[in-house]
Amino acid sequence: MTEYIDGKYLGLLRHHHLHTFDALWSVALEEVDAPNKGRGGWSTVSRLTLADERGTDKDFFVKRQCNYLCRPWRHPLGEPTFSREFRNIKLYDTFGLPTVEVAYFAWRKSPEGPRAILVTRALERYRPLHRFFASWRELDPGDQKTILEETGSLIGRLHACRLSHHCLYPKHVFIALGQPVPVRLIDLEKAGPQWFPKREALSEMSRFLRRIGAWSSEERRLLFRYYLIKNPIFPSVDRFCDLLALRGAGVSGRRIPGRWSAFRNMTGRA
Template sequence: MNTSPFIAVNVSDTLRRHQLDSFNALWEVAAELVDEPNHGRGGISSVSRLTLEDANGRPKVFYLKRQSNYQIRNLRRPFGEPTASREFYNIGRFAERGIPALEAAFYGQRKVEGELQAILLTREVKGYLPLDDWFSRWDQLSFRLQRDLITAAASLVATLREQGVVHNCLYPKHLFLRPTEDGVGARFIDLEKSRAHLFSPWGNMRDLDALNRRSRAPSRTQRLRFLLTYLGKSRVDAEVRYWARRVTRRTAKKSKRRK
């Protein structure tokens, strides 16, 4: 079934100027591939970078996800839905709950001769860099900036726990940070696997484990600072020790399996 597309008010003029305010136009537009397309889930998914000038001649960067029969199945959608649809839903849910994340500019889907096509256009998280980029030059950063990045990342991840949400793919490349005069801003990207998780801490433990395993740069002291901030603690207590043991054991177990 074809649906009327969502177009964000703050980008509609820019898309219209370039005649890209329709599903077909975005489906056909030439754009620079960010990575090799993903083949799986019965279809294909690609992500491209698209730069458009606004009415004032300023370049605006977007990321264009185009999918064909690239679906996820669950209890809510037993016959499947595009993973882009799930991510669009989660972008809206994060916004409603006040969790900083990427912003949707366009979403639409259609069915053509049995092929389910979906488009998700998101705005560039301008001025931010993924946490793994910061880690790649960690030793070159000042102690203060390292501390502020760790604290901002922990505060952002804590909002998931507070709002009863798990990211479910919480790697450093999905956590974007930007130093400012007032501190460090932080946002999430890649929300297609996110879901509500209200009744147990284990979903949050999975998020912490994934982030811990993929974060090689921080010292043990910095990891402890992250956990203290995440739990809203000023000093180590029984709860902090409990979470530290659980995450450490889970990370060690997962790392051992991969050897």
């Protein structure tokens, strides 16, 4: 069995008799979402609240799965998706990229297939980026600028490390204004290296932008500016916008007027 326990949480888990695989597997918890069923198995997410020795509650997410596998090239026969997510979280930690904090991870074989558990700290005081969109115009201009700056900078840092999230949507970017670490990335199950940095950076950014309707052209260009400070793979914001617009046209090197105009509005390119 592969097992990891963060020493910072070992005492808390042991105090509640939840420091072993069997205990975490069998504890009854309410699921926060409907179970994912597929890949020949299942996967669930539940919330767990534990009081420390001072009586202060600490919230965690407990993710459990059975025979829910991915098949990366290093594991052609399959491995639990949580195993890949755990590995990516630790990799992001190595690069100083803010994400969730792992308290416990383990997986082991069973007659039904590999079982895996991943326990992470809940991101208290954080909100997913898309929750800001409905009231974006009511936000303080300074807070708007902070969100754009920190989001663009973090995605730029990610790509400068030659890594991609591979599923980057606003719901995967968590914001906590006024915190020492104002932006974090979550759900790293599909994250991986970049083999073609420019192409993959454009793909990730264009996918991310399509889910954002609240930002003006000027705000999008500000996001690009902070991105390029951390990952200067394009010579200017204008060039970045042009390349994003070409991707939006769907045909390499050819601009289709109607779709070009729509994507030009999205990126803020004049």
